[in-house]
Amino acid sequence: MAVLKSLLRSRGSTTCSSLTYIRRTLSTASETDLKLSSSLNHMSLPLRKDPKGRIVQWVFLGCPGVGKGTYASRLSSLLGVPHIATGDLVREELSSSGPLAPKLAEIVNQGKLVSDEIIINLLSKRLEAGEAKGESGFILDGFPRTIRQAEILEGVTDIDLVVNLKLREDVLLAKCIGRRICSDCGGNYNVACIDIKGENGSPGMYMAPLLPPPHCASKLITRSDDTEEVVKERLRIYNEMSQPVEEFYRSRGKLLEFNLPGGIPESWPKLLQALNLDDHEVKQSAAA
Numbered sequence: 001m002a003v004l005k006s007l008l009r010s011r012g013s014t015t016c017s018s019l020t021y022i023r024r025t026l027s028t029a030s031e032t033d034l035k036l037s038s039s040l041n042h043m044s045l046p047l048r049k050d051p052k053g054r055i056v057q058w059v060f061l062g063c064p065g066v067g068k069g070t071y072a073s074r075l076s077s078l079l080g081v082p083h084i085a086t087g088d089l090v091r092e093e094l095s096s097s098g099p100l101a102p103k104l105a106e107i108v109n110q111g112k113l114v115s116d117e118i119i120i121n122l123l124s125k126r127l128e129a130g131e132a133k134g135e136s137g138f139i140l141d142g143f144p145r146t147i148r149q150a151e152i153l154e155g156v157t158d159i160d161l162v163v164n165l166k167l168r169e170d171v172l173l174a175k176c177i178g179r180r181i182c183s184d185c186g187g188n189y190n191v192a193c194i195d196i197k198g199e200n201g202s203p204g205m206y207m208a209p210l211l212p213p214p215h216c217a218s219k220l221i222t223r224s225d226d227t228e229e230v231v232k233e234r235l236r237i238y239n240e241m242s243q244p245v246e247e248f249y250r251s252r253g254k255l256l257e258f259n260l261p262g263g264i265p266e267s268w269p270k271l272l273q274a275l276n277l278d279d280h281e282v283k284q285s286a287a288a
Ligand SMILES: [Zn+2]
Pocket: 182, 183, 184, 185, 186, 187, 215, 216, 219
């Protein structure tokens, strides 16, 4: 815990390593990188701090299906910082008539990964818009996904903490296969009921299903890519891609590994504990 506390240190001001960044980017940066740089530099003042005086410029990592979005979103409302999910940015751009929409539609329809350039461009636009509204701090979800993205981010702003959410692979698989969508209203549900008995000293795990209301129950469909085979492949690709990014932050002493002990009711209080936060304190600080 002492390591974590020193990791979650308080700081008075931002210390962007701008010089190193500029030196490196003079030779390699694209226009979008520099745009992100300027946007993030502006963005870092004034800094949003949590009740412990820590700067909240956090990143959430975790494989698909782990519930990363849920925890990132809960924490962002608790701490009053924006939850910025690059997946949402891509979806918003797609449904808009923005300049990148046609190109994005083509990439997504072909099932390809959206490039670093496009993601950085979207993130940069999002941060600028937030800055204009007086936002500060952030919890990033789905970014950085690659070492290159992590390096760009590091060059322009201090990431204070990277939370890596983990869940047992068998449970993750069951949760992904249990996903259902209501074909009528689009509601998301999960029919998987995880109930693993603890054995040989290892703890059990219970995760309740998220069952649909009666009017949705007969209209549930499964996404065609939520089969065991596809989910396993998705996890394999995720692990392969994310390991270097995890290592990047681990080597900088910024990675907090958090093994989810179950569903939200079990995990949320433990996550707050691991972050050295508690609900009560955060609410008091928000009211002050
Ligand atoms: Zn429905």
